[in-house]
Amino acid sequence: MLLVVVAVALIFLAALFSGLNLGLMSLDTFELKRKADLGDANAAKVYAIRSKGNLLLVTLLTGNVAVISTLSLVLNSALHGLVAGVLTTVLVTIFGEIIPQAILVRYALHIGASLAGVVRVIMIIFYPVCAPIAYILDRVLGDELPTIYTKSELTRIIEEHRNVAGSNIDGDEARIASGALNFGDRKISQIMTPRSVAKMVPASLRLDETTIRKLKSSGFSRIPVFRGEATDDIGGILYVKDLIGIKAGKRTVGDLARPKVFFVNLDDNLDDTLNAFLKTRSHLFIVVNEFAEVQGIVTIEDVLEEIIDREIADEFDRYDDMRKVARRAKRLAPAIKR
Numbered sequence: 001m002l003l004v005v006v007a008v009a010l011i012f013l014a015a016l017f018s019g020l021n022l023g024l025m026s027l028d029t030f031e032l033k034r035k036a037d038l039g040d041a042n043a044a045k046v047y048a049i050r051s052k053g054n055l056l057l058v059t060l061l062t063g064n065v066a067v068i069s070t071l072s073l074v075l076n077s078a079l080h081g082l083v084a085g086v087l088t089t090v091l092v093t094i095f096g097e098i099i100p101q102a103i104l105v106r107y108a109l110h111i112g113a114s115l116a117g118v119v120r121v122i123m124i125i126f127y128p129v130c131a132p133i134a135y136i137l138d139r140v141l142g143d144e145l146p147t148i149y150t151k152s153e154l155t156r157i158i159e160e161h162r163n164v165a166g167s168n169i170d171g172d173e174a175r176i177a178s179g180a181l182n183f184g185d186r187k188i189s190q191i192m193t194p195r196s197v198a199k200m201v202p203a204s205l206r207l208d209e210t211t212i213r214k215l216k217s218s219g220f221s222r223i224p225v226f227r228g229e230a231t232d233d234i235g236g237i238l239y240v241k242d243l244i245g246i247k248a249g250k251r252t253v254g255d256l257a258r259p260k261v262f263f264v265n266l267d268d269n270l271d272d273t274l275n276a277f278l279k280t281r282s283h284l285f286i287v288v289n290e291f292a293e294v295q296g297i298v299t300i301e302d303v304l305e306e307i308i309d310r311e312i313a314d315e316f317d318r319y320d321d322m323r324k325v326a327r328r329a330k331r332l333a334p335a336i337k338r
Helices: 002-025 029-037 041-050 053-078 081-104 108-114 116-141 151-162 171-185 209-216 270-280 300-308 322-332
Strands: 222-226 234-239 263-265 284-288 294-299
Touching (some): 002 108, 171 270, 222 284
């Protein structure tokens, strides 16, 4: 009877050491610290012991080996050597390895937090033996490295959390977070309004009643103004709000246009473009290519649409995507005969 009690106790200890080894060592220290800093009590308890990575590993492995060796000796003293070996292998494999590891790998944080005090006592008991080995490992291997995720991986993680029951990430938050992670990789050329469909007016355009009425009802708050006949020569920006109170007369658009114009390159990234919008406090840039030829316009609204992954339309917008309009117009345009 005593032999059975001792064997059961040793199998339980083997299960404890094996399960804790897999469960605790599978937890990322950086993730634990992040959760602990955010107020997770279980993570704080586990981090206190998991942060001593090599000492914890050596302690649990040493304890596991010691218990299995003792179990083998106990069974061998009562049974035939071959029978004792087979029985030890079966009991340790099923009850000391498979079952505890299957449980601990799923509930490592909760069970680890519950047993943190026990693990700390075990680490103190084995400290004289395990500390020198852990010290050597620390010096040779160095600190644990954090897990670094790519943008694609972070986006996938967000999507996975969105679809998991109990997650507090809703669909809109997931969409915006994904857009914020990836918008910087896109180019202005992918979101700009092409020159062929961009609203521009000549500086010589006279501000008569019809022109003023059309400009006010155009739905645009800022309109690029070009000088002469060349639309590549942008000389100012007409702020439609400046037309308020303006009476029809001999004044032209060029007289009212503000001369400050900002140009950006066709191949600029959107994160740089957003920073430029914030720095200049402008809402509209003229897009040019490497030869300083005007290719279109881009607004801060266009960049924000990429971040939230939704088109921002108001009551004046006839189309959600002006690039589609430009491509459609190009397809419908008659071919030039040579």
